[in-house]
Amino acid sequence: MPIVWVVFFNLIYGVSYAQAPPFISADLPEKEGFMRYEAFPKAAPFGDEIWVNEVPLKEFLKETTSMKFWDIFDEDSWVYLSSGSCIQRYKNARGYEYWKYPKGMRLVHRLYARTSPQRPFELRLIEKLGEEPDARWLFASYVPVNSSSMEFKRFEPSQADFKNLREAAFEIPALPKPLQIRLKRVHPHTCQTCHDMRSQSNFLKGTKRVAGPCGFIPSQSSSGKWAESLQKWVEEYKNGHGSGPFCGEVLNIP
Numbered sequence: 306m307p308i309v310w311v312v313f314f315n316l317i318y319g320v321s322y323a324q325a326p327p328f329i330s331a332d333l334p335e336k337e338g339f340m341r342y343e344a345f346p347k348a349a350p351f352g353d354e355i356w357v358n359e360v361p362l363k364e365f366l367k368e369t370t371s372m373k374f375w376d377i378f379d380e381d382s383w384v385y386l387s388s389g390s391c392i393q394r395y396k397n398a399r400g401y402e403y404w405k406y407p408k409g410m411r412l413v414h415r416l417y418a419r420t421s422p423q424r425p426f427e428l429r430l431i432e433k434l435g436e437e438p439d440a441r442w443l444f445a446s447y448v449p450v451n452s453s454s455m456e457f458k459r460f461e462p463s464q465a466d467f468k469n470l471r472e473a474a475f476e477i478p479a480l481p482k483p484l485q486i487r488l489k490r491v492h493p494h495t496c497q498t499c500h501d502m503r504s505q506s507n508f509l510k511g512t513k514r515v516a517g518p519c520g521f522i523p524s525q526s527s528s529g530k531w532a533e534s535l536q537k538w539v540e541e542y543k544n545g546h547g548s549g550p551f552c553g554e555v556l557n558i559p
């Protein structure tokens with residue numbers, strides 16, 4: 306990493322990303338004490354277009370019985386709450402749960418192709434920048450500086466090399482021969498539009514509708530895969546931090 310970025314990185318390290326840093330390390334979640342969780346359902350797009358051996362992914366998966374999506378791709382998801390902050394739970398009269406996330410909360414979604422060795426090809430980051438009623442989330446995506454690097458750089462349409470960075474290609478070990486994967490990355494301008502449709506928001510009076518997390522949201526039932534996954538994450542969070550991720554009591558929606 307060039308020295309100026311080291312200095313810059315240290316200045317913002319641990320502090321809120323009022324603006325997305327231009328460079329990050331792909332193991333930022335491990336380095337900065339994020340807690341991993343398993344997303345359910347896994348519904349985020351891995352690319353705007355994906356081809357396997359020059360056949361669109363959907364067609365490829367229809368035609369082949371031996372390979373599934375998760376034989377080609379992998380992911381992990383992470384949450385960071387700054388120390389002393391917590392998620393406030395609310396319930397409405399019908400028992401429907403809502404969360405107010407603390408300012409400074411970050412979530413990472415890291416995408417991998419099952420190359421050998423397996424490497425992340427994109428890191429997506431969101432951070433809550435403001436408090437209600439002006440809650441806003443920062444959305445940023447990062448891509449490797451080169452194919453073998455763990456140093457990632459911000460991926461934005463204003464960059465001169467945006468077109469080049471938008472395309473990614475990988476080889477996945479498979480029999481009788483490796484699969485050639487080619488994809489067009491999700492356009493960074495579409496992050497918020499999609500998240501806005503699925504995020505919980507607008508539940509506190511006077512609060513503007515904002516795009517925030519769309520998978521890391523309350524589980525509305527005590528059973529099911531997401532409920533189990535969330536419970537596991539809460540337990541691990543307690544073990545790692547001494548206290549849980551939620552603020553005291555569940556409040557009624559005023």
Ligand code: HEC
Pocket residue numbers: 344345346347348349350382412413414429430431444445446491492493495496497499500503517518519520521522
């Ligand atoms: C077409 C819809 C869609 C687009 C576009 C999209 N996402 Fe997501 N994203 C999702 C869904 C659905 C989830 C939750 C399920 C999962 O994790 O697979 C998710 C999960 C995430 C998470 C984990 C926390 C959460 O929200 O639950 C982050 C961080 C994230 N996305 C960031 C981004 C960024 C940054 C972009 C733009 C590069 C982006 N997303 C583009 C649908 C989308």
